[in-house]
Amino acid sequence: MDAARARPPAVRRRVHRVLVPRLEGGSVALRGPEAHHLRDVLRVKPGAVVEAFDGAGRVAPGQVAAVDRDGVTLALEEPRASAVEAGLAVTVAVALLKGDKLSDVVRQGTELGARRFQLLVTRHADATSLSPARLQRLRRVAEEAARQSGRAIVPDVTEPLPLAELTWEGGAIVAEPEADGTLAALLAEGAWRAGPLTTVTGPEGGFAPDEVEALVARGARAVRFGPRVLRAETAPVALAAALLLSAEA
Missing domain, CATH: 2.40.240.20 (Hypothetical PUA domain-like; domain 1)
Structure with a gap:
């Protein structure tokens, strides 16, 4: 041999x-x-x-x-x-969700490369507050996900604020099933790649129409995923994944 x-x-x-x-x-x-x-x-x-x-x-x-x-x-x-961090800085702004759904959003978003998670209080959300203990737990989830995925940045998970008080640098993209524009059309463009970007997704009951209108009036862009409607805990991860992975392609 x-x-x-x-x-x-x-x-x-x-x-x-x-x-x-x-x-x-x-x-x-x-x-x-x-x-x-x-x-x-x-x-x-x-x-x-x-x-x-x-x-x-x-x-x-x-x-x-x-x-x-x-x-x-x-x-x-x-x-x-670190050589593994994403070049595109993405903040995931997500409405408060029921149960432990936010843990999944933070874990998977961290693995994908999100830089920050901003929790939001929205009109149709069943949850309207978050205890300090739950906020600390979400931060521990982000830390462990960063450790496991090889990242050097531990994304911050910030205290909930009213949707009307959300601010952003660069661009903002709102997931809205009734929007005229599609995520596919957005990804085909190149301007968004310069970043930074904030993704905005709603609660289980969705955004109220005037909430979306107010965000768009302030410069955000509303897009729909396509013919399928995603769950409230799936939408923030899917939107962040599409942007981060497309930026690295």
């Missing part, structure tokens, strides 16, 4: 991703939840490969230098800008 064929395949070492907000090269001592997760859940040993990220766009590869009862010490290279 050929020696090259007999050689076993190389084993790819697992890389543990660690959130280090004040990221710098050299020796970094971890305490608290990140240290607990590495030491007690993952049971890492000295020499384990890590990638630290600061939640704001920088990463630093390195390894575990020491593990003890006080925490975990990392040896990191100098931080650098």
